[in-house]
Amino acid sequence: MARQKVIGLTGPTGAGKTTVSKALEQKGYYIIDADQVARKVVLPGSECLLKIAGVFGGEVLNPDQSLNRQALGRIVFSNKDKLKQLEGIIFPYIIHDIQQMIKQSEEQGNHIVILDAPTLFESGCDKLCDQVIVVIAPLNARLLRIVSRDGISFEQAMQRISAQHDDAFYTEQADFIVDNSKPQADYSNLLSWLSSLE
Template sequence: MTPNKTIVVGLTGGIGSGKSTISNMLVQKNITVIDADKISREVLSIYPEILLEIEQAFGKEYFYEDGTLNRKKLGAYVFSSKKLKKDLENIIIPYIKREIFDKIKKCKENMEKICIVDAPTLIENNLHYDMDIVVLVVVDKKTQLDRVMRRDLQSEIEVKKRINSQLSIKKKIKFADYIIDNSKDIQFTKTQLDSILTEIYLRGKNEEI
C-alpha cells in the first residue's frame, strides 16, 4: 500500500459556464475548493508590489483616489486586447500561483482525499500540468451570452470580447479528463458531478493498492 494521496482536481470553464454553481456543490460536500478568482483579489493586499507594477504598466487612471484598483475599469481595458490581457497576467499570475500551491500543500499535509482548484484560466496559464485531473464545465453559446449579459449588465459586444479573450472550448476540451454540460437544469449538473466524483474516488483507491 502507498500512503494516502491527495487528488488535485482542476475545475475550469469559460465565463458564464456556471462553474461557481459546481464549486458551491463541492463546498457543500465538505470538499476543499481553492478559488483562483478569490485569490486574485486577495493577492493585491498580500503583495502590495503588484499594484505598483500595474500602475507602472497601465497608468494611474485605473486606480481610485484611495489607491485601490478599479478592477472593472482595468478589466474592460485589458479585455480589448490579447496583448494587454497577457501583460496583466504576467504581473499577477505568478503571485496567484504561489498562493494556490501553498493551499494545495496544506491539503496534502492534512491528507485530504481530494482538493479542487477552481480557476477560469487554468489551461491558459498552464496550471493544468500540475493537476491530477481536469474537469471542464461547458455551456452552449446562447446561454453563456445571456448569463453574462444579465449578471454583469454588459452589452453583447462587451461580453463577446471577454469570451473571445479566453481559450476556445474546442481547445480546452483536449486537456479535459471529464466534461460537465451545464446547459440544462441543476439536477442534470448535479448527477454528472456526482458520477465524476465517484470515479475520482475509485481511481484514488486503486492507486493506493
C-alpha cells in the same frame, strides 16, 4: 498514505463553473478558489497591484488605491497583447499562493483538492493538477450569465468570450466534462468519478 490529488476545475467564462464548485464544496471537497486568490494578490498596497498600475497607468486605480476592475477590463479584454502583459504580472503571485494552499490542504489530510481556476491553462496552474474537469455550456446561456453576473453589456460579454479559447480547446484538455446546459444539472456522474480517484 496516498498522495493528495489536485483536480483542476475550469471552463469558458459563463459556463457555470462556480455552480459546480459550490456543489463539490457542499459534498465536503476542499476548494481552492483562484478568483479569490487573484483578488487577494491585488489588494491595495500589494506589490502586484503596484506593478499593474506601473504598467497600465493610474486610471486602473480607484481613489482609495484599490483596483478599478472595470477600467482594467476595458484595457485588456479588447487587446490580447495587453491581456498577456497583465497575465505575466499577476500569474506568478497567484501560483505562489495556490502552491501554499495545496500544501496546507495536504497537511490537513485531504485526499483530493479542487483547484477552481478560470485561467487554469493560461496561468500554468494546470501543471499543478493531476487531472482536469471542464465545464461547458451553450454560448447564449453563457452570454446571459455574464451580463447578469457582471452587470455589463452583451458587447462587453462577447469581448470576454472572444478573449478566451474556444470550447474545443477546453474539451481536448479535459479528463472529465460537465455539460452545464440544463438549469438543474445532475452532478452524480462527476461525484462518482471523483470518488473513484480517492
